[in-house]
Amino acid sequence: MRRGRGELEAEVLAVLWQHDAPATAADVRERLGDDALAYTTVVTILSRLHEKGVLTREKQGRMFAYRPVDDPAGLAARRMRAVLDNEDNRESVLARFVSNLPPGDEQALLQLLQSDRGNR
Template sequence: MSRVWKWNRPVTVREVLEDLQKERSIAYTTVMTVLDNLHQKGWVRREAEGRAYRYEAVSTRAAYAAALMNDAWSQSDNPAAALVAFFGMMSEEQRQALSDAVRIVQGPETQEPTEPSESAEAREAATEPEQAEQPEQAEPTEGPPENPASAQGSGGR
């Protein structure tokens, strides 16, 4: 999949073979078999071109990575602890990227106020039963859109 993602366009077995042979010796039939297996698993789509096929990734590398993280997290018996451990492994750059991603997903209307006292008050108000029922205090219940890679199953990951 790395080679198919790297090219970022439909590729032939021959193109992938030539790219791989820059690093190691590999047979044409091996590359053909792997691409056929990826097609059968739904990871790539293919289109006939003469006597050969052109293969193209069904989802992006980012979508695949997100699906892997979601699968791992959902299988944890303590998701909060798994997240804490995961965040602890992150570099400062990765934590900044995570923070940026959370801001993007939340959107401007759901971001907390910048003053700490207002933020604490807003959190307390949202946890009180009578306040939580009010639309302006309710937490969003809709999750992120389904990841196209997650619908492919866990085979071959």
């Protein structure tokens, strides 16, 4: 079965988020339960995620064990921040983002901003 772009990365991350302990490529491959998936493919995906800063890794014998840097919400926030960091007019992008939020999300964002200001 051919996966879509980024789909295997998402599956690997889901496996790692489900387990608190670091996992090797063999662990991840086993937990994915796809016997047709090559071990080297899993190693490549884990290496790419590490290069992107999404995973940390530590040496375990001759292999690496990987762990996510953030939970799913943290990863989404990092991606949003990366998009903002690549824009020349951050204020305009933020304004457009907020103006396109549904009312409930806009209210939640406002409450978060107000509560965060009180914590500084």
